[in-house]
Amino acid sequence: MKPRVRRSSLAVAFREWRLYLFVVPSLCLVALFAYFPAASAVYHSLFDWQGGEAKQYLGWENFRRAWGDRVLWDSFVTVACLVGFNLIKMLPSIALAVVIHRLRSERWQYLYRVLLVVPMIVPGLVTLFIWKFYLDPNLGLLNRLLDATGLKAALVSLDRLAGWGVFAEGVPVGWLSQPELVLPSLFLWGFPWIGAVGVLIYLAGLQAIGTEVYEAAELDGIGPVGKFFHIELPLILTQVRLNLTLLIISTLQGYGLQLLLLGDTGGPGGRGMTPGLWMYNRAFLAGEFGYACAIGLILFAFILALTLVNNRFVRSRR
Amino acid sequence: MKRRALVWAGLALFAAIYAVATFRVLLRSTADVTAARDRKTTVRFAHFYLEPGLREAYAQIAADYMRLHPGVEVEQIAVPQRIFNAWAKTQLIGGTSPDLVLVDGGQFTLEDLARHFTPLHEWVESPNPYNAATPAAGLPWRETFIDGLTGSYDSRLLSYYSIPTSLFTNRVFYNRALWREIFGTESPPADYEAFRAACAAIEAWGATHDQPLVPLAGSVYNTPFLIDFLFGTQTQRRQFEVAWSAHLRADLSPSVALLQGRWNFHDPALQSAFRLVRDIGQHIQPGFLQLQRDDANFAFLQGRTVMLVSGAHEAASLRAQADFPLGVFALPVPGPGHPVYGAQMLGPVTEANIRPAGAFGLTRASRAPEQAVDFLRFLTSQATAARFAALSGWLTAVADAPVPAELKPFQPVTAGYANGFDLSIRRRHPDAKRVADTNLHLLLAATSDAQTVAAYTAALERDYVPALRLDLQSRTANTRRNVMRQDGNLAAYRWLARAAPDDAVLARKFNEVAEQIDGNEAENYFILHELARTAAGANPPARP
Numbered sequence: 001m002k003p004r005v006r007r008s009s010l011a012v013a014f015r016e017w018r019l020y021l022f023v024v025p026s027l028c029l030v031a032l033f034a035y036f037p038a039a040s041a042v043y044h045s046l047f048d049w050q051g052g053e054a055k056q057y058l059g060w061e062n063f064r065r066a067w068g069d070r071v072l073w074d075s076f077v078t079v080a081c082l083v084g085f086n087l088i089k090m091l092p093s094i095a096l097a098v099v100i101h102r103l104r105s106e107r108w109q110y111l112y113r114v115l116l117v118v119p120m121i122v123p124g125l126v127t128l129f130i131w132k133f134y135l136d137p138n139l140g141l142l143n144r145l146l147d148a149t150g151l152k153a154a155l156v157s158l159d160r161l162a163g164w165g166v167f168a169e170g171v172p173v174g175w176l177s178q179p180e181l182v183l184p185s186l187f188l189w190g191f192p193w194i195g196a197v198g199v200l201i202y203l204a205g206l207q208a209i210g211t212e213v214y215e216a217a218e219l220d221g222i223g224p225v226g227k228f229f230h231i232e233l234p235l236i237l238t239q240v241r242l243n244l245t246l247l248i249i250s251t252l253q254g255y256g257l258q259l260l261l262l263g264d265t266g267g268p269g270g271r272g273m274t275p276g277l278w279m280y281n282r283a284f285l286a287g288e289f290g291y292a293c294a295i296g297l298i299l300f301a302f303i304l305a306l307t308l309v310n311n312r313f314v315r316s317r318r
Numbered sequence: 319m320k321r322r323a324l325v326w327a328g329l330a331l332f333a334a335i336y337a338v339a340t341f342r343v344l345l346r347s348t349a350d351v352t353a354a355r356d357r358k359t360t361v362r363f364a365h366f367y368l369e370p371g372l373r374e375a376y377a378q379i380a381a382d383y384m385r386l387h388p389g390v391e392v393e394q395i396a397v398p399q400r401i402f403n404a405w406a407k408t409q410l411i412g413g414t415s416p417d418l419v420l421v422d423g424g425q426f427t428l429e430d431l432a433r434h435f436t437p438l439h440e441w442v443e444s445p446n447p448y449n450a451a452t453p454a455a456g457l458p459w460r461e462t463f464i465d466g467l468t469g470s471y472d473s474r475l476l477s478y479y480s481i482p483t484s485l486f487t488n489r490v491f492y493n494r495a496l497w498r499e500i501f502g503t504e505s506p507p508a509d510y511e512a513f514r515a516a517c518a519a520i521e522a523w524g525a526t527h528d529q530p531l532v533p534l535a536g537s538v539y540n541t542p543f544l545i546d547f548l549f550g551t552q553t554q555r556r557q558f559e560v561a562w563s564a565h566l567r568a569d570l571s572p573s574v575a576l577l578q579g580r581w582n583f584h585d586p587a588l589q590s591a592f593r594l595v596r597d598i599g600q601h602i603q604p605g606f607l608q609l610q611r612d613d614a615n616f617a618f619l620q621g622r623t624v625m626l627v628s629g630a631h632e633a634a635s636l637r638a639q640a641d642f643p644l645g646v647f648a649l650p651v652p653g654p655g656h657p658v659y660g661a662q663m664l665g666p667v668t669e670a671n672i673r674p675a676g677a678f679g680l681t682r683a684s685r686a687p688e689q690a691v692d693f694l695r696f697l698t699s700q701a702t703a704a705r706f707a708a709l710s711g712w713l714t715a716v717a718d719a720p721v722p723a724e725l726k727p728f729q730p731v732t733a734g735y736a737n738g739f740d741l742s743i744r745r746r747h748p749d750a751k752r753v754a755d756t757n758l759h760l761l762l763a764a765t766s767d768a769q770t771v772a773a774y775t776a777a778l779e780r781d782y783v784p785a786l787r788l789d790l791q792s793r794t795a796n797t798r799r800n801v802m803r804q805d806g807n808l809a810a811y812r813w814l815a816r817a818a819p820d821d822a823v824l825a826r827k828f829n830e831v832a833e834q835i836d837g838n839e840a841e842n843y844f845i846l847h848e849l850a851r852t853a854a855g856a857n858p859p860a861r862p
Contacts, residue, residue: 016325018325018326018329019325021329021332022328022329022332025336048795050427050429050430050433050796051407051410051411051430052411052429052430052433052434053433054429054433054799054803056795056799135608136605136608136609136613137604137605137608137609138603138604138605138617138622165763165764165765168764171604171764172604172605173605174604174605174607174608175605175608176605176607176608177604177605177606177607177608177609177759178605178759179759261608262608263538265752265755265756266756267607267608267756268607268608268756268758268759269756269757269759270752270756280404281752284403284404284407285403285748286748286749286792287407287427287429287430287792288792
């Protein structure tokens with residue numbers, strides 16, 4: 001009988017070394033298009049660089065400058081608000097996923113899933129312009145709705161009482177031209193905040209819950225609300241965490257929405273300025289690519305920290 | 319054994335597919351380039367003018383050129399203005415830019431120009447061969463432009479970096495049908511007060527006819543044409559007091575003067591400018607700070623506003639789309655006799671210092687620079703310029719080219735005084751401009767004149783000077799890098815002059831570069847000195 005040789009894990013890993021050759025092209029492409037630009041940003045953040053070949057080494061000067069950059073830190077306040085808004089905007093998707101999941105008819109479940117996916121065909125830019133049109137002060141749907149429902153008069157009265165100086169009689173509401181309304185407009189954007197991808201991810205999590213769990217809950221006399229808080233929400237926390245991570249990353253990095261709605265200066269009072277938009281502004285308007293790289297790294301640090309916090313504290317009880 | 323063979327077979331298949339794919343891609347691009355090289359020289363030019371008529375005009379002229387030069391292919395690349403800046407910079411940095419790129423709008427820094435664009439001085443000094451049978455025959459190319467190409471000359475880089483094709487003057491477009499309905503006549507207002515009275519009358523007419531009618535269409539694109547212009551009328555005197563050179567063009571004098579405390583935001587000229595902007599801002603479409611150029615045009619064309627301020631470049635497009643007769647008149651100016659705004663003015667505003675637009679720069683990445691320049695020569699020859707104006711409905715930058723009748727109201731007014739500075743110092747300071755723009759809402763708020771002007775003044779006092787300092791620092795860093803680059807040129811001229819001590823041209827070149835470097839360094843050190851001297855104070859006090 002042959003003695004069994006305990007081979008090291010490294011040896012096991014390299015036993016079929018040829019298989020690794022399959023991933024080499026993908027690795028090369030990822031290195032070239034993902035890691036190289038990132039490494040280049042780290043390198044160039046230490047320079048006064050305008051995008052060309054000439055650059056001057058500055059050491060940590062770009063980061064020191066960022067430390068005192070009021071626009072940058074104000075933009076982090078704005079983005080913190082946007083993250084908060086987006087957390088709230090997650091709730092309708094969770095609720096809808098639960099409602100679809102609880103439908104008894106599979107055919108109806110399928111139909112609703114299809115209905116959710118259909119709007120994904122519309123390009124994001126089109127959706128954005130439709131919303132921009134909704135917020136138009138002169139022709140926009142939102143102002144017409146306020147006028148038609150009498151809500152505008154109520155807002156004007158409230159304004160008189162509170163002294164906001166935002167709503168006035170006979171003057172259309174400038175949703176994106178009054179700094180006080182920029183953040184509320186960004187909050188309203190996308191109402192009723194049903195994210196198709198989010199709903200489908202939650203549904204996948206909900207469908208993994210066994211029917212025996214529901215049967216046991218029913219035997220214990222737990223109602224629909226109790227089922228949500230004691231069974232469904234705890235068991236889809238993995239999906240919630242995934243969505244939360246993606247949401248934080250996309251909100252912190254994103255600036256396309258603000259750029260298109262408010263321009264490269266962040267709109268009136270710079271209220272819509274986000275770190276990503278400021279990075280874009282510095283790079284492409286001021287030509288300060290080195291400083292923009294430094295802003296990018298600061299942003300990266302924030303995203304990493306928030307992702308770690310999220311992964312540490314939002315855990316599934318499965 | 320069988321498994322190993324399978325792995326090797328898989329790898330071989332994988333490598334073969336990869337090799338074939340790579341080979342096909344390489345073959346295709348090589349074939350394209352080779353075929354293109356064999357067949358034709360391609361000249362690509364990129365711009366952001368998407369107005370109807372213009373692209374067609376460029377295309378027609380390109381077709382004329384290709385007929386004249388069968389071995390050349392001219393391609394037009396139109397990129398939306400919103401993304402042009404980022405697109406062009408990415409192309410330039412990546413070395414994949416077209417041969418000719420529009421350099422209007424101050425989107426390129428000195429560093430960009432020096433790094434990515436070819437100086438054109440040698441070409442512009444020789445005659446344009448396409449002007450051979452015209453009165454401009456024999457004239458240096460640069461002298462065939464309205465401004466003698468001074469707008470394309472960069473004094474810090476010592477050369478010409480672009481060739482303009484058009485000229486943008488701003489005017490007020492008005493709906494003559496509506497105007498007649500409201501006022502019973504089609505005559506436009508004669509001066510600023512008449513203009514304001516007309517705005518008030520339009521609002522009153524709208525209210526009595528239950529028709530929400532706004533006097534002026536506005537957007538973040540259009541409105542600055544009017545408010546920067548009006549702002550400048552109030553700093554006409556101030557400009558002369560603070561300028562270190564008395565030429566008509568903007569320079570850094572107002573910026574440095576602000577650091578030195580020679581003017582500040584409480585200055586009567588500035589306060590008057592703020593009030594004037596507020597005054598006119600009341601008659602612009604509500605919420606214009608969130609509207610784009612298309613929104614303003616849409617409002618005007620739909621008859622929801624009576625007037626629209628825009629450039630000559632918009633005329634053809636508006637004329638084509640409007641279902642009402644279109645009128646045009648000059649931007650309203652208060653005049654020195656005006657009881658409120660006259661005190662700060664010298665007189666009517668000249669457009670003699672207007673800088674031609676539609677200017678194309680020759681990129682260093684161009685594979686056919688001679689051909690690209692030749693296309694520009696063709697485009698700016700007198701005959702083609704006249705054709706360009708007729709086809710596009712845009713003014714041309716070429717002197718003595720016939721102007722179509724419908725463009726006559728847009729021809730620059732040369733009499734009068736130069737306008738003073740505005741808060742963007744004519745777009746020289748992007749960060750300071752950002753502060754001025756993002757706080758503009760304070761000036762237009764629905765409270766009293768005094769409150770809004772005070773709020774705007776306070777915001778500028780807080781944020782403008784730090785932003786201006788950043789802009790100036792960035793500018794001095796750019797100039798320093800450029801001087802370092804020119805030092806190499808200077809050393810080369812010096813070295814060549816030693817070998818040919820009697821070469822007068824070389825000696826002149828050396829002296830020119832040396833003088834320019836001295837001038838640039840002197841200005842730079844002066845600005846740096848003033849930045850250091852005023853570093854502690856946020857906003858220096860007003861002069862006594």
